[in-house]
Structure formats: structure tokens, C-alpha cells
Amino acid sequence: MKITRLEGTALPMRGDDIDTDRIMPARYLRAVTFEGLERHLFEDERAGSAAGDRAGTVHPFDNPVYRGASILVVNRNFGCGSSREHAPQALQRWGIRAIVGESFSEIFFGNSLMIGLPCVTASPDEIRELMERVEERPNARLRVDLEAGTCALDGFRCAVMLPGHARDALVTGTWDTTGMLLERYDEVDRVASRLPYVAGF
Amino acid sequence: MGHTLLEKVWDLHTVRTLPSGQTQLFIGLHLVHEVTSPQAFDVLRARGWRVARPDRTFATVDHIVPTRERTRPFLDVLAEDMIAALERNCRDFGVRLAGLDDDRQGIVHIIGPELGLTQPAMTIACGDSHTSTHGAFGAVAFGIGTSQVRDVLASQCLALEPMKVRRIRVTGTLSRGVYAKDVILTIIHRLGVGGGVGYAYEYAGDVIARMSMDERMTICNMSIEGGARVGYVNPDETTFEYIKERPFAPGGEAFERAKAWWRSMASDPDARYDDDVEIRAEELTPVVTWGVNPGQSVPVTGRVPAPNGAGGDAQAIADALGYMGLRGGEPIAGTRVDVAFLGSCTNSRLSDLREAARIVSGRRVAPHVKALVVPGSASVKRAAEREGLDEIFRAAGFEWRSAGCSMCLGMNPDKLQGSQVCASSSNRNFKGRQGSPTGRTLLMSPAMVAAAAIAGEVTDVRALFT
Numbered sequence: 001m002k003i004t005r006l007e008g009t010a011l012p013m014r015g016d017d018i019d020t021d022r023i024m025p026a027r028y029l030r031a032v033t034f035e036g037l038e039r040h041l042f043e044d045e046r047a048g049s050a051a052g053d054r055a056g057t058v059h060p061f062d063n064p065v066y067r068g069a070s071i072l073v074v075n076r077n078f079g080c081g082s083s084r085e086h087a088p089q090a091l092q093r094w095g096i097r098a099i100v101g102e103s104f105s106e107i108f109f110g111n112s113l114m115i116g117l118p119c120v121t122a123s124p125d126e127i128r129e130l131m132e133r134v135e136e137r138p139n140a141r142l143r144v145d146l147e148a149g150t151c152a153l154d155g156f157r158c159a160v161m162l163p164g165h166a167r168d169a170l171v172t173g174t175w176d177t178t179g180m181l182l183e184r185y186d187e188v189d190r191v192a193s194r195l196p197y198v199a200g201f
Numbered sequence: 202m203g204h205t206l207l208e209k210v211w212d213l214h215t216v217r218t219l220p221s222g223q224t225q226l227f228i229g230l231h232l233v234h235e236v237t238s239p240q241a242f243d244v245l246r247a248r249g250w251r252v253a254r255p256d257r258t259f260a261t262v263d264h265i266v267p268t269r270e271r272t273r274p275f276l277d278v279l280a281e282d283m284i285a286a287l288e289r290n291c292r293d294f295g296v297r298l299a300g301l302d303d304d305r306q307g308i309v310h311i312i313g314p315e316l317g318l319t320q321p322a323m324t325i326a327c328g329d330s331h332t333s334t335h336g337a338f339g340a341v342a343f344g345i346g347t348s349q350v351r352d353v354l355a356s357q358c359l360a361l362e363p364m365k366v367r368r369i370r371v372t373g374t375l376s377r378g379v380y381a382k383d384v385i386l387t388i389i390h391r392l393g394v395g396g397g398v399g400y401a402y403e404y405a406g407d408v409i410a411r412m413s414m415d416e417r418m419t420i421c422n423m424s425i426e427g428g429a430r431v432g433y434v435n436p437d438e439t440t441f442e443y444i445k446e447r448p449f450a451p452g453g454e455a456f457e458r459a460k461a462w463w464r465s466m467a468s469d470p471d472a473r474y475d476d477d478v479e480i481r482a483e484e485l486t487p488v489v490t491w492g493v494n495p496g497q498s499v500p501v502t503g504r505v506p507a508p509n510g511a512g513g514d515a516q517a518i519a520d521a522l523g524y525m526g527l528r529g530g531e532p533i534a535g536t537r538v539d540v541a542f543l544g545s546c547t548n549s550r551l552s553d554l555r556e557a558a559r560i561v562s563g564r565r566v567a568p569h570v571k572a573l574v575v576p577g578s579a580s581v582k583r584a585a586e587r588e589g590l591d592e593i594f595r596a597a598g599f600e601w602r603s604a605g606c607s608m609c610l611g612m613n614p615d616k617l618q619g620s621q622v623c624a625s626s627s628n629r630n631f632k633g634r635q636g637s638p639t640g641r642t643l644l645m646s647p648a649m650v651a652a653a654a655i656a657g658e659v660t661d662v663r664a665l666f667t
């Protein structure tokens with residue numbers, strides 16, 4: 001499937017270093033499929049905010065004004081920590097189609113790419129502006145154009161970055177890598193046979 | 202100009218440049234555990250693929266296994282399902298498995314080195330972010346997600362982008378009571394939890410050169426907490442001595458040939474680095490985390506920071522303090538702890554347990570503290586029992602458990618309750634990490650955990666040395 005342009009309302013999730021334990025608490029990894037994970041997204045902190053732990057704060061994922069949002073806007077080093085793919089899987093199953101942020105952890109970025117969930121970056125100032133605008137007008141539609149490398153919301157426009165290989169993989173629909181890696185298996189064998197620890201010392 | 206170990210290993214394992222511009226990299230060792238693999242095996246089954254190189258694949262169970270009552274079937278049906286799925290997958294696809302009652306079972310990052318599976322200049326992948334641990338041997342080892350586990354199972358390859366290399370030299374002499382854990386916590390504190398994104402960390406300098414393999418593993422283990430997916434130490438005599446005569450190590454003359462090759466793969470003296478950092482050992486002290494990521498730490502003699510001014514950092518500090526129930530400006534020493542956890546792939550090897558046992562020997566765990574020791578592998582457990590460490594821990598009031606990830610993450614029966622505070626030798630103090638949504642974690646060295654268990658509060662372990 002080719003992924004070139006994504007459009008929808010946005011959901012701002014403020015904070016640096018949001019780790020995958022927060023996104024998907026470990027107890028929900030006790031399953032042999034990814035099905036239904038979206039029900040437990042940010043569960044612990046959502047439970048906290050529902051119970052009024054932090055006075056008056058509604059968790060963005062519970063806030064009715066963001067219902068139906070498909071583009072997540074985040075700050076720095078999003079998805080750090082555990083390599084669990086359950087985190088991007090749950091976001092995607094919840095309805096998130098793209099993530100715009102200041103930066104991402106490498107493993108989270110790679111896991112998201114592998115399931116066709118683009119994570120693009122913009123400058124801290126642009127992210128701040130974007131978040132403020134979304135909070136003011138939650139109904140506004142955010143457009144992310146991977147080919148042009150831009151994102152736009154109402155009158156606001158900014159460049160978004162995506163490493164070349166990731167953009168190519170998404171826009172040409174080749175983000176599912178296994179087929180590509182299996183294409184020339186004879187070359188894989190050749191590399192294996194030149195490694196002393198595989199061939200024998 | 203010379204090359205780094207990373208460059209050499211990368212070149213040698215490159216199959217081709219993919220149309221996407223990524224490198225197709227051959228993976229020399231694929232380690233598998235029960236949590237991140239079932240969905241990947243299912244895809245193989247659905248598409249009619251086999252495991253490309255079962256001879257380069259090895260599985261064990263660690264994350265969800267109970268560490269006390271291990272009779273099958275488990276009370277937790279979800280956990281039972283996962284273990285059963287891994288057993289079936291390994292059987293169907295011909296993958297070797299060190300299962301629950303195998304005497305090689307243990308945390309995946311502990312048993313790879315123990316068995317001699319982990320060797321220098323290999324590429325190693327595992328569906329777990331702490332795979333960086335294996336870099337202690339001069340392997341290029343990284344954590345991957347489940348879709349990549351599928352890729353490695355099916356093709357023994359990954360599609361990856363090249364990494365930059367930052368050399369971190371630790372020089373001088375560590376003072377007594379300052380451990381590998383303090384070194385890596387300090388590195389993460391200084392360079393930031395996201396500071397290593399895009400980099401492999403090469404740990405060097407005379408402090409690292411003098412370290413044992415156990416200590417190097419502790420350092421490399423937490424590379425990912427600094428954002429670096431890969432961390433490694435160049436292989437040397439210490440490395441070779443460790444590997445010698447392990448079950449999967451080359452034997453006899455082959456070992457000599459292997460050594461020559463391993464040596465040739467180390468970074469050249471004139472290698473070029475994208476960044477170079479020096480840490481002076483004399484400046485280091487025992488360190489404790491006060492916040493909700495591993496970069497938020499202070500010396501045990503220090504004070505918890507206060508959220509000064511406005512802006513993102515002050516907000517993050519305020520948020521972390523709120524979660525942790527700590528007040529800015531207060532000394533970290535004296536923070537009351539409810540639980541002391543000695544375990545995890547960071548610090549549950551024999552040398553960790555020995556050091557902690559030295560501290561607790563002849564002392565008693567504070568009455569209000571629940572203290573447990575969870576050896577990293579069945580083999581560590583046996584070795585510790587041979588030395589009588591279990592007796593020392595039990596006599597002091599610790600529980601003595603069987604190998605597994607245990608209270609490092611909330612996936613098995615070992616969990617924090619409510620908002621308990623845990624002095625932990627593990628690697629992550631994220632909100633909810635230890636299994637209670639409001640549980641609180643203070644990361645520190647095993648010796649400091651032992652000291653906290655005895656004192657019932659965070660305390661400077663150096664005061665307990667006799």
C-alpha cells in the first residue's frame with residue numbers, strides 16, 4: 001500500500017520522552033496477538049486523570065474534542081524505552097495514521113515504519129505552534145504530505161522531515177521489508193559463508 | 202585512516218544496498234523470547250515461510266515466567282498461553298529453546314554471553330531493547346520490534362540505516378563504592394536520554410579496559426536508555442578469557458584462530474569518530490535516580506532538583522517530582538523505600554550478587570522493606586548457591602528466587618503494589634514500569650540496593666564498608 005498523504009483532525013500529546021511503557025503498559029503484552037491493544041493505550045495515566053489525580057486534566061486520548069483524530073502531534077524523543085511494537089500497533093489500531101513530532105526514538109520510528117505508520121519531524125517552534133493551533137481549533141484538519149515534505153493546518157504550513165529511505169518506502173508502498181530481504185537469498189548465503197563464525201574458524 | 206569496529210562489522214555483514222537506500226545486514230545471532238515473537242511466527246506460518254537459519258537462532262523464556270511457583274500450567278492463563286506458543290513455535294520451526302526447566306534458562310541477555318553464543322564482531326538482534334548488552338563483547342547488537350523479528354526469522358537479515366559512532370572514554374580511577382552502574386547512569390545523565398539517537402556508543406578508556414565482562418555488560422545494557430541503540434566495547438584479553446570454553450565457543454586451535462580474527466575486528470587506533478566524549482572517573486559518585494527516566498539522577502550525596510523557572514524542563518521536573526512524591530531541594534538520601542529489588546539484565550550476574558551479599562552479610566533488612574534477589578539465570582543461581590550467597594541473603598531477610606525478568610517490568614507476578622517506592626538494580630524508572638500504575642522506582646547499583654534494603658531508605662553504601 002502506498003502512503004503519500006494523510007489528512008485528518010489532530011491530537012496533541014504534550015511532553016518529552018514519552019516512553020513505550022506509558023503508551024502500552026507491560027501487562028498487556030501478555031498476549032500472542034496485537035488484537036485489541038488499542039483499548040489499553042496510555043491506560044495507567046488515563047485512569048489517573050479520569051480519577052482526577054491531576055486536578056482538572058483530561059488525558060488527550062480521553063478528551064472528546066479530539067475524538068476521531070488520526071494525526072498525533074508530539075514533542076521530543078517520543079516512544080523511547082522498550083522496543084515493544086505493541087506501542088505503535090496500539091496507536092495505529094486506535095486510528096492514528098501519522099505522527100508529527102520534534103524527534104522519535106530510533107526503535108519506535110523503525111517499528112512504526114514497518115507497519116506503515118509515518119513519523120515525521122518538525123522544529124520545536126513549529127511543533128509548539130501546531131499544538132497551540134490544534135488546541136484552539138480541534139476541528140481543523142491537518143494535512144501531512146510525505147512527497148512534498150510539508151504539513152498544513154488552516155493557514156499554517158511547515159516543512160516536515162522524514163529520512164529518504166523511509167519516505168521512499170512509504171510513498172512506493174515498500175515498507176513491508178520481508179519480501180525485499182528474501183529477494184536475493186543467494187547473496188545472503190554468500191555473506192554468511194564469508195563470516196568465520198558461521199563458516200567455522 | 203583506520204576504521205571503527207562498527208564500520209568493520211557493518212561492511213562484513215552487508216548483503217547489499219536496498220532500493221530504499223537502507224543496508225541489508227546479515228544477522229549472525231538471533232535471540233528470541235516469548236513476548237515479542239508470537240506474532241512474528243504467526244506471519245511466517247500464514248505466508249508459508251520457514252525460519253531461514255535455525256542454526257543462528259536461540260530462544261528462552263524470561264519476561265513472564267514466575268520466579269517463585271513455576272509449576273505448569275501457570276495460574277496466569279495468558280502467561281501459560283505465551284509460553285506454550287513459544288514452545289510450539291520452536292518445535293514447528295526447529296529453533297533451539299532453553300525452556301522453563303532447562304538448566305540454561307534465564308534472561309535472554311544473561312544467557313547469550315553465558316553460553317558463549319555471544320561473540321565479538323557478530324551482528325546480534327533480539328526483540329528487546331536491551332540487546333545492546335551483548336555489545337560488551339564487541340558485537341554489534343540491537344533491539345528490534347516484532348515486525349523486524351519476523352524479518353530476521355524469515356531472512357536472517359534486517360534493513361537498517363548506518364549509525365554514527367560516539368566514543369565515550371572513561372578515564373582515571375573509580376573510587377570505592379562507585380560501580381559500572383554509576384558510570385552508565387552518569388553518562389546518561391550528562392548526554393541525555395535522547396542524546397544517543399542515531400549513534401552507536403563505543404565505550405573506551407582505561408576504566409572500561411580494566412572492567413570485567415560483567416561490568417562491561419552493565420554499561421552496554423543501558424546504552425539504549427541514553428538513546429543509543431548500540432553500545433559496544435572493543436574485544437580484548439578479558440573478553441577472550443570470558444568466552445573460552447563456554448558451550449558454544451570455538452574450542453582448541455579454532456579458539457586461537459577466532460581470537461586473531463576478533464582482535465583484527467577491534468577499532469583501529471586511528472579510527473575516526475563522529476563524536477568523542479571523556480568522563481573523568483574521579484568525578485563519579487554512587488548515583489540514584491529521583492525521576493521517571495534514567496537520565497534524572499543525582500549523586501547519593503546530592504539533592505533532588507527543584508523546578509526552577511518556566512519552560513519544558515521545569516515542567517518535566519515538576520511532573521516527575523509529583524509522580525515520585527519527592528520535594529525539590531531535599532536530599533535524596535533518606536528517601537524511604539518499601540521494596541528492594543536485586544535483579545534484571547543490568548545487574549543480576551554473579552559478581553553483582555557477590556557485591557550485594559558482602560553488604561548484607563551479618564545485617565538485617567529493615568522490617569518494613571520487602572527485599573528480593575532474582576538471579577539472572579539458572580546458572581547464576583546455581584553458582585551463587587554453591588558459594589552460599591543464597592544463605593547470606595536469606596539470613597538477612599531477602600527472598601531468594603528463580604531466574605527471570607521479575608520486577609524489572611510488570612508482566613509476571615512480581616509487581617510493586619500501589620505507590621510503593623522501590624530501590625532497584627534494574628534499568629528503567631518509567632511511570633508504571635514495575636507493574637503498579639503508581640509505583641515508583643529508584644535506580645541504583647546492586648550494592649546501593651543492598652544498602653537501601655538494610656537502612657530502609659536511600660543511603661550511601663560507602664558508609665557500610667568496614
Ligand code: SF4
Binds near residue numbers: 308331609627
Ligand atoms: S530484565 Fe528487564 S530490561 Fe532486561 S530483558 Fe527483562 S524486562 Fe527487559
